[in-house]
Amino acid sequence: MTTDGAGLCFVGIGSPHGDDRAGWQVAARLQERNLAGWDVHVAASPIDLLDWVRPDRPLWVADACRGDRGARVWQEWRWPTEELSVTWGGGTHDFSLPGVLTLGQRLGRLPADVRLWGIWGGDFGAARAAGDQLGRVIEEVVEEIVRVWCGGDVGPTSPEVVPPGAGHA
Amino acid sequence: MTDTRTVRVEILSRVEGEGALHIETRQGRLERVELQIYEPPRLFESLLRGRPLEETPDITARICGICPVAYQMTAVHALERALGVQITPEIRRLRRLLYCGEWIESHALHIHLLHAPDFLGYDSGLAMAADHPQEVNRGLRLKKHGNQLLEVLGGRAIHPINVAVGGFYRAPRREALQRLIPDFEWGLQAAIEATRWVATLRFPDYCRDYHFVALRHPDEYPFNEGRVASSRGEAIDIDDYERRFAEVHVPHSTALHSETRPDGGCYHVGPLARIALNRDRLLEPARRLADELRFETPCGNPYRSIVARGLELVQAYAEALDILRDYRDFQPHRIPYGHREGTGCAATEAPRGLIFHRYQITADGLIEFAKIVPPTSQNQKQIEDDLRDWLPGVLDRPDAELARRAEELVRNYDPCISCSTHFLKVHRHDH
Structure with a gap:
């Protein structure tokens, strides 16, 4: 799943199981928007994002997450942030999203602008349907991502700058 | 206390x-x-019941995000046997190419990021990357080649959707495959280097007299068909698999354990077993490398499975290159068939070892029964x-x-x- 151009690499991570499909659905909605310069992919494991990441273009990622979320249904982070290890502690082959991003950084593959959209899910059971609310949340996240992109709030940011994650109920 | x-x-x-x-x-x-x-997998077997057989490849691909090809390939082969479908040599080769992609992706990842850290004293591939960035980068690049092949052939890298009973929904264009050749030529050499590298690692001095089980084909290294052979000299038809191997419940696991019949013994599937039973079927680059490294056959040291995986990585690149270079656009890419009542089983070789499927289908093309035996269950x-x-x-x-x-x-x-x-x-x- 790839659009033309190479202005931004977007990766939706997920699986076909329950709410875990959130990242794939965000990627699919963005693909439908046909945003110029976007290179959109889906991955089953975070490690796959290293197939496409390049230091010279921003990397944005969407993935389902779980844990203590309070009233939030989705949240945005900028990498690096310690919060991620709580939210995305596990992963296939033990390659969690934070672990893969750390690996990418260690290998000099990460761009300065790495953003993550986490969508909290409840049921990740094998072959289960997505939750009733997921569709609405996906649309919200997609709108926010497009807003950020179109608003020009993009481009290289210092990896040292770690703004607090904006929570959304 | x-x-x-x-x-x-x-x-x-x-x-x-x-x-x-x-x-x-x-x-x-x-x-x-x-x-x-x-x-x-148990859940997926139930999920398949009552569904049109044509949905089986896509549903079984979702069992595993790492080796979807093995699941869907075994499914289509079993269903084609039930339906009496004969595929063409061109479709068969394209399927082998798809298998090459999965083996490359899976083996490259395991060798470089999962297994090698054990022998070099690191807790993880992440920790290893700090001191061995070249090796880790090589592993990631090889893994990417596997995914690229899956994407071109399968429609996408994860849970490929192009595999159909009877063939492929769409055959790739020659140009799309030709574009992969330079990367795969580099990959073959890199895989050889990777295998030479892992062969230098220090392995624990531990050896067992395994009962190896793998497919064996008269002409080729096993991917998609063959008889079920064992290191005890047996070679049985796939139809006899369930007479020789059984799944049993054990109290401590929801996964079934496989064992031999009638003695209830364990057996070993995967790269060590395949090479033990098929070394003479390796393509020349892999066979020559096995000789160069003096890789013993059979090898009963489970730690040396990393070398066996390396040899199979070379094998997969060598075969992929052969197919990519020879590939011509072809028709038909899907053999038509009619529904009929029947039962069919098949076994193929997933990266982790032999995988077995059996399906019973109704006259109107619905799945009545499904049985899926993954390699990890057999090795458990x-x-x-x-x-x-x-x-x-x-x-x-x-x-x-x-x-x-x-x-x-x-x-x-x-x-x-x-x-x-x-x-x-x-x-x-x-x-």
Whole structure:
């Protein structure tokens, strides 16, 4: 799943199981928007994002997450942030999203602008349907991502700058 | 506190499954070893019932995000046998190419990021990357080649959707495959270098007389068909698989254990078994490398499975290049068929070992019964047997070391549910 151009690499991570499909659905909605310069992919494991990441273009990622979320249904982070290890502690082959991003950084593959959209899910059971609310949340996240992109709030940011994650109920 | 020691090892991984290890000793002697695995295939078998057989490849691909091709390929072969469909040589080669992609992706990842850290003293591939960036980058690049092939052939890299009963929904254009050749030429050389590198690692001096089981084909290294051969000299038709191998319930695991019939023994599937039974079928680059490295056959040291995986990585690149170079656009890419009542089974070779499917279909093309036996289920009993054999020699070690070394032994098998470097986490209880 790839659009033309190479202005931004977007990766939706997920699986076909329950709410875990959130990242794939965000990627699919963005693909439908046909945003110029976007290179959109889906991955089953975070490690796959290293197939496409390049230091010279921003990397944005969407993935389902779980844990203590309070009233939030989705949240945005900028990498690096310690919060991620709580939210995305596990992963296939033990390659969690934070672990893969750390690996990418260690290998000099990460761009300065790495953003993550986490969508909290409840049921990740094998072959289960997505939750009733997921569709609405996906649309919200997609709108926010497009807003950020179109608003020009993009481009290289210092990896040292770690703004607090904006929570959304 | 009594003389009973329990080492409880447990972690639940997110998608592929759950694994835990329970080790119990009494008076300094090993009393119980249980590898506890929870996998979803049972659920998928139920899910398939009543559905049109045409949905089977896409549904079975979702069993595993790491080896979807093995699941869907075994499914289409079994269903084609039930339907009496004969595919063309062109379709068959394209399917082998798809298998090459999956083996490259899976083996490259396991060799470089999952298994090698065990021999170099690192906790993870991430830790290893700091000191061995070249090797890790090589592994990631090779893995990417596998995904690229899956994307071109399967429509996408994850859960490919182009595989159909009778062939492919769409055949790739020659130009799309030709574009991969330069990368795969580099990949073949890189795979050879990677295998030479892992052959230099220091392996524990541990050897077993395994009952190896793998497909064997008269003309080729096994991917998609052959007789079920064993290191005990047997070679049976796929139709006889269930007479020779059975799945049994064990109390400590929701996954079924496979064992031989009638003796209830364990057996070993995967790269070591395939090479043990098919070394003479390796293509020239892989066979020459096996000779150069003096890779013994059969090899009973499970730690040396990393070398066997390397040889198979070379094999997959060599075969992929042959197919890519020869490929011409062809028709038909899908053989038409009619529905009929029947039963069909098939076995293929997933990266982790032999995988078996059997389906019963109705006259109107619905799945009436499905049976799926993944490689990790077949190795589960063998893994426990290895642990029972090996643990008594290291029971005097501290829990952390015991757990780490048990993890390493398990990881030799690249179990699909939990290939992670932190597969096992120890909780010790002294009664």
